[in-house]
Amino acid sequence: MRLTTVFLDRDGVLNRPAPEGDYIKSPDELEMLDGAVEAVRLLNEQGLLVLVVTNQRGIALGRMRPTDLERVHAALRSRLAAGGARLDGIYHCPHEKDSCECRKPLTGLFARAQRDHPEIAFARSAVIGDSATDMQAAERIGARSILISSEVLEGVENAASLLDAANLVVGGQGPPTARARASARSSGVPTSITGSGSR
């Protein structure tokens, strides 16, 4: 089935995760993973809606302020933009465990994205993440799930990187639609760039 939306976890998918128990608190701690920018651009070129859904409990713990997270996300967007890629939205849960409806594996972030983008159909969505909680959220909304890890989970595809996962998604899409080509043009992405030759 042709997909319309890809939900990306952030840490361990787009950027190198902070050490266990720590958080990415400032732009200088943000290190993009190899191929991540290219992967997002590939998804953009297909006309897919690309949204980040990320748990950021460091805010509840007082390890960072909401403004710190905003600065990190501004840096994330600018590093993507430098490679001709863009995110259509970033949704985060700042809360403590067991205190909200949005911390993954709960689905509140996905519901919020759907309110902002009513065209989202979860059955035509994929969730790409690096942890079991991402995959549990995917199962709850009925989305395709792709795990960037060698861990084997029932009903979940594995990928070695975000670029590998993006190629899995794009490989099942067929040629870009007119809307996808128009979207790529309006974002300034040259339509002659077709990613890594996966088609």
Ligand SMILES: [Mg+2]
């Ligand atoms: Mg992660």
Ligand SMILES: [Zn+2]
């Ligand atoms: Zn929350």
